Amino acid sequence: MPTSSIPAPSDTPQPRASRIQRRNRKRILDAALEVFSQHGYRGATLDQIATEAGLSKPNILYYFAGKEDIHVTLLNDLMDTWLAPMRQIDPQGDPMNEILRYVQRKLEMSREFPRESRLFANEILQGAPRMGPHLQTGLKPLVDDTAALIETWIAQGRLARVDPRHLIFSIWATTQHYADFGAQVQVLMDGGDGLDGASAFLDTLYRRLLTP
Amino acid sequence: MPTSSIPAPSDTPQPRASRIQRRNRKRILDAALEVFSQHGYRGATLDQIATEAGLSKPNILYYFAGKEDIHVTLLNDLMDTWLAPMRQIDPQGDPMNEILRYVQRKLEMSREFPRESRLFANEILQGAPRMGPHLQTGLKPLVDDTAALIETWIAQGRLARVDPRHLIFSIWATTQHYADFGAQVQVLMDGGDGLDGASAFLDTLYRRLLTP
DNA sequence: TCGTATCTTTACCAATTGGTAAAAAGCCAG
DNA sequence: CTGGCTTTTTACCAATTGGTAAAGATACGA
Missing domain, CATH: 1.10.357.10 (Tetracycline Repressor, domain 2)
Incomplete structure (x- = not known):
């Protein structure tokens, strides 16, 4: 499951995300998976995700452009895993x-x-x-x-x-x-x-x- | 599919609901079914249901005690239909x-x-x-x-x-x-x-x- | 036709929600 | 140990949402 976006302007071969960034993005995505899967897209709130992730809401929006961005990222990252058995x-x-x-x-x-x-x-x-x-x-x-x-x-x-x-x-x-x-x-x-x-x-x- | 609640204090054997009441409750439940089934409970809004039903939001709340009441009524009314094939x-x-x-x-x-x-x-x-x-x-x-x-x-x-x-x-x-x-x-x-x-x-x- | 009960609209809230601005706090290379 | 970057917090919005109060319109039996 690849991580994506945030800086991603084109293709700098540097270690583009710091340790903190990787850790927090992961926490957020994991929390979001929990909340979205339980309440659906509209039923989920950024506050719930923030609490579950142990971060503040504005802090979450520092890592993701918005609620939809988190959801789309989850879906994209999951697609490979999901299709693997058939492949x-x-x-x-x-x-x-x-x-x-x-x-x-x-x-x-x-x-x-x-x-x-x-x-x-x-x-x-x-x-x-x-x-x-x-x-x-x-x-x-x-x-x-x-x-x-x-x-x-x-x-x-x-x-x-x-x-x-x-x-x-x-x-x-x-x-x-x-x-x-x-x-x-x-x-x-x-x-x-x-x-x-x-x-x-x-x-x-x-x-x-x-x-x- | 029985209709339910609204006056229903106990059991007056009168024709407890007027023609208008029956018609509007039906419209509301039909609209709500459309909206709830498409967006889930939290994703649905009373405004959507009202628009779909061709009524105003306060008017909807004249017929039902609240959003949850509509949802529960739908679920209850549906249960019989749903289990009929197995019966x-x-x-x-x-x-x-x-x-x-x-x-x-x-x-x-x-x-x-x-x-x-x-x-x-x-x-x-x-x-x-x-x-x-x-x-x-x-x-x-x-x-x-x-x-x-x-x-x-x-x-x-x-x-x-x-x-x-x-x-x-x-x-x-x-x-x-x-x-x-x-x-x-x-x-x-x-x-x-x-x-x-x-x-x-x-x-x-x-x-x-x-x-x- | 009139009066009362039913129904509908208008005008509002208070709480929640996604999102922002900007200051404050960490972190770390030189 | 310090200056510039990243990260986090604080303090806010504006829009939406479920819900209410009360005035206004309608239906309908006597």
Whole structure:
């Protein structure tokens, strides 16, 4: 996850950010992730973020141009991490294995990065007002490629015949559900997060679906 | 969907709300559904709701005690509609048929009530601050019952052996995805909502999963 | 048609929120 | 140890937001 902006006029190869700058920007982004993922963009306030980060509000605005800048920075920095599991699908690998491992990696993201998952969910729920371009340029090509790959596998008879795009949607939906709807899952699972059971269930689900 | 509150001191059997009252409360709730589902609770403003409803802000506060009252009323009124598909599962019916029809009914809700779906999604994403009780008293018993029913069916060998609760989660996740993440789906499906394809895909998915 | 109850508007708040100006305090190379 | 840079604080705004008071307009039964 690269840090960005602030001085960034063009490309001075110097160590462009001091130790303090790196530390405080990180604190702010971490606090903002917590607050934004919990309350959404408009529900979050700079004061909350400042308190969570242990800094004053004006001090935060010394490091970021504004509330929106923080939010956009978070989204940008997260994009790579978020798409990594899909990028790791190996066209040379065994199809069933690759898909099932992709499912497990996505599920693992719900365990490790629930805040990030909710941040994205919030953004998409509201129509992706600050992420439209990113979806077009970052996500769509990757999905198109992956869908094509899956279709190849299907044509070779190595996977059952299913619509690749809906397959991908269903994987996202079922795995991210445990992070995004965690509050509901907890009520219905008597406090547990359900992730362990989900791992086995989803393995069965996709194995049965995709076995030719 | 029952209307509620305003006069409601106890139980006068009179026609307690005038024509104007019913009409305006309905307008307000409809406008609020639009605005809340798009921007979340804190992101929505009374002015937006007022404009959308074609009323003045103070006039809205004549019909509802406040912003929160509108939100809670929406959530309450929606709960029945939302749980109806699960209530319609027939313990006497053919298991596979009942589950597959439940999936299709849920998918139909994403088509017909996307705003309602997003309203709930927003609420759950934020930790269900105004719905915790409802989940416990309304949703949980129904899910417990349905899970028990499915387990019976499995024990009878009429469905494949899967965890009923994770099955239910996966049905919710995959069907609601098309409403809640519609913005993303649209980008990846070149403008379509994907619902027609989803119907066939999900039928295949759950048929293969549940066939003993 | 008139009076009363219902409904709507106008004119306001007080609190919150994103953001700024500028002084004060740290930090650190020479 | 000092002068110039970075960082932080203090003291503010202007706009927005949820909400209220009370006057004014409307509907409607008697």
